[in-house]
Amino acid sequence: MNRLDAIRRIVPLLGDAAVVSNLGRNTYDLYEAADRPENFYMWGAMGSTSSVGLGIAMAQPGRRVVVLDGDGSMLMSLGCLATVAAYRPANLTLVVLDNETYETTGGQATHSGRCADLEAIARGAGLAHTATVATVDEFAAALGRALRDPGPWFILAKVEQATSFARVPRRPIYIKDRFMAALGTVTG
Amino acid sequence: MAKTRAGSAGTEVSLHRWSTLAADVLLEHRVHMIGYVPDEVSGHLLRRLEAEPACTVVCCTREEEAVATVAGAYLGGTRGAVVLQTSGIGNSMNALGSFVVPYQIPMLLIVSERGGLGEFNPAQVPLGHAVPRVLDALGVQTFSVTSEAEMSPVLSGAAELAFATMMPVAVVLTTRLTGGKTLR
DSSP states (O other): OOOOHHHHHHGGGTOOOOEETTTTTTHHHHHHHOOTTTTTEEOOOTTTHHHHHHHHHOOTTTSSSEEEEEHHHHHHTHHHHHHHHHOOTTTTTEEEEEEEEEETTOOOEOOOGTOOOOOHHHHHHTTTEEEEEEEEHHHHHHHHHHHHHSSEEEEEEEEEOOOOOOOOOHHHHHHHHHHHHTTOOOOO | OOEEEEEEOOOOETTHHHHHHHHHHHTTTTTTEEEEEEOTTTHHHHHHHHHHHHHHEOSSSSSHHHHHHHHHHHHOOOOEEEEEHHHHHHHHHHIIIIIIITOOOOOEEEEEEOSSOOOGGGGGGGHHHHHHHHHHTTOOEEEESSSSSHHHHHHHHHHHHHHTOOOEEEEEHHHHHOOOOOOO
16 A cells, blocks of 8 residues: 555544654655644654654543554564553554655665564564554554554554655654644643 | 661662652652663662552663653653663663754653762673763753762752753762662
């Protein structure tokens, strides 16, 4: 499936869910599909995206939180899957948009295309609710269920390599302030 | 009677007293999300915070993960601290340098010192010694606590600094305060 098509398809399902996007293409395509104040765009910290989502989910148990992580980023920090499984935030959905490449750095292959099954790794880490999806319809169905039923959920979405570029604001403090205002968490 | 043992720097230290003082300061400043990687020195502090209903204490597999989780909690409206060893600062560099600092996400880094007075492990020395300068290079201020009397004012001041100015601030729990780690 095409990543931008996939994200466009799930936007209507999101409601007021907080969405954290991994640096690079996921951030670009989320912005392109729907720039919304509940989006938190990462510009750095590859490998930390899912953990940021875990923190938001634990602090905001009444709100759904969706992470759009990448295969390269997830492979960098597999331990966070065990942490998510240990604390089981019911409102958290981890999506890995897996194009089997480090696309932003030039399309080099990741191990998810060679040998590593990230859904099996997530299950092995202790996550009970997992899925692998290969089409936009399957993705929308899996995410719809994840936004409705208690999680945490792990969805591995196999996507094509696709160059994209959106002019996402490279203004970290603006991104943070807008996100926190949308969540009602600005203090001081 | 408080449990004591010989400190690395030759002083008798209370394992519980400074931990209780630190926990009280964190609670006063509404620091309610704690991410950590387990460590002997910080054990009592963590147990004290786990017993507090307002606190969420998350055991992470890597310190970088703890930094990111605590940062996420701040975005979600909960102030936090990461409890780690100096070696864990090394594991946290990318999350700090390419996320927490540029996005100005405040947090406390409560760092138990390795590589200084009383250290027995040569592998702990280079990074432990470098931590204040490494953090300084990122623009992160570091303050040391060398005695029980300094615990509350230093940690309280660090919390004020961090959350008022939107920056991470590190507080090093020196071996003079904690007695350091046991060789085992």
